Amino acid sequence: MAKSLEIIKDPNLILRNISVDFDRAKINSKASKSLFLDMAKTMIENDGLGLAAPQIGLNIRVIVINTPEGTLCMINPVITKKSFAKEIGEEGCLSIPKVFGEVARHKKISCKFITDENRNAKIEASGMIARAIQHEIDHLDGILFKDKAKNLKIEKTKKK
Numbered sequence: 001m002a003k004s005l006e007i008i009k010d011p012n013l014i015l016r017n018i019s020v021d022f023d024r025a026k027i028n029s030k031a032s033k034s035l036f037l038d039m040a041k042t043m044i045e046n047d048g049l050g051l052a053a054p055q056i057g058l059n060i061r062v063i064v065i066n067t068p069e070g071t072l073c074m075i076n077p078v079i080t081k082k083s084f085a086k087e088i089g090e091e092g093c094l095s096i097p098k099v100f101g102e103v104a105r106h107k108k109i110s111c112k113f114i115t116d117e118n119r120n121a122k123i124e125a126s127g128m129i130a131r132a133i134q135h136e137i138d139h140l141d142g143i144l145f146k147d148k149a150k151n152l153k154i155e156k157t158k159k160k
């Protein structure tokens with residue numbers, strides 16, 4: 001059974017480290033499978049649009065994204081193409097509770113990654129999914145949305 005993990009809150013150095021590539025040889029291990037499932041459950045239970053491994057205390061390049069089609073697990077994600085055009089949208093973060101702000105992100109991106117079944121994959125994304133992927137990949141590089149946000153504000157209930 002997947003379990004919901006504790007989420008690391010800002011400020012914490014783990015959120016500021018550069019995460020290392022996940023060892024592909026380990027993707028099919030039992031421990032990895034349950035890690036990916038636990039990350040998905042942690043994201044869903046906390047009503048997040050995405051979650052990055054540093055947020056659960058691991059400096060490895062693994063993220064999960066909450067899409068209408070279900071959880072997308074992306075291992076060693078790399079943005080290979082981004083639109084020149086950016087779009088401003090409101091963001092929050094499970095590691096920075098109740099804080100929201102406007103962040104400019106590339107409207108469209110292409111991203112290559114490895115799936116949780118150890119396959120090479122590529123996604124072209126726009127809108128909220130593109131935003132979520134950019135936000136989560138920033139986490140892997142020790143960057144938080146508040147570093148880039150304008151008009152930071154504190155609120156009670158909003159999607160993270």
Ligand code: CO
Nearest residue numbers: 092093094095
């Ligand atoms: Co975040």
